[in-house]
Amino acid sequence: MKNLVISCLLLSCIGLQSCKKNEEKKEAVQTDAEKIVSTQCYKAVYEKDTIDLKLNTLKNGKLSGNMVMKVATATERTGEITGEFRGDTLFADYTFVEVTNKTKTFKNPMAFLKRDNQLILGNGTMQTTMGVTYLVKDKPIDFDRVKYKFSTLECK
Template sequence: MKKPVVFCLLMACIGFQSCKNDEKQKELEAAKAEGEKIVKTECYKAIYEKDTITLDLYTLKNGKISGDMVMKVANAAERTGEVAGEFHGDTLFVDYTFVDTANKNTKFKNPMALLKRDNQLILGNGKMQTTMGVTYLVKDKPIDFENVKYKFNSIHCE
């Protein structure tokens, strides 16, 4: 007689615990969704010779940055993708995940550093390293923001 009672109590406790976990999960998802609300949109364009890059940045409530970038570089396939990252001081560090028109089945991912100066974003040149298939900017090497091709000017968002 004791075994069925203990079993029922154990099952009831498990049921209550799973309900608590569902509530916690819903609270976490709601907090995440709240943090991912867009609070600011900025649009930029960089032109260098025959190259054009457009960048739409969305500042999220949690302080992170997301956005869209299209790179049209002369003599290369057009690249379309998304950026995601955050500011560290006046420098925006993002990962650019993209596909190009020549190879639509493969996604590529590159790190980028953009210095915010007045109404401009300057795409820096830094030493990159790939470890276990992940490319990143080398931390101990400085990023050059002076001798660059691409300086993004603020434009009106469409």
């Protein structure tokens, strides 16, 4: 009986150790895919509004970065943006806080059309279902009648 218990404990330890090694490999692969390949900065100005955008292209092809929105009629917003290109359109989620109320986090979907060296923030129909806001797939996104056209600039 003692031999059976010792054998079971030994097998359990070996099994747990191999699981640990697999987790370490997964973490190494994930961090390798999340390495920044390039960084591009953009700025959009419309009347008294200014939006600063910094996008990092990751090794896995996805994008991450941060964006600061200073819109004249609203509170300043600062947050992170994540997404990926589908063709020439960047579909992203902007997770932000308002400077006056940092306790509440908001998340909005966004779509940017890449045209030449510009990113154009599109206007699309949004819908919220079960607390998640997304762009409606059946409705086209307007990239022609827009306020914000981002021009590239050198990152600081």
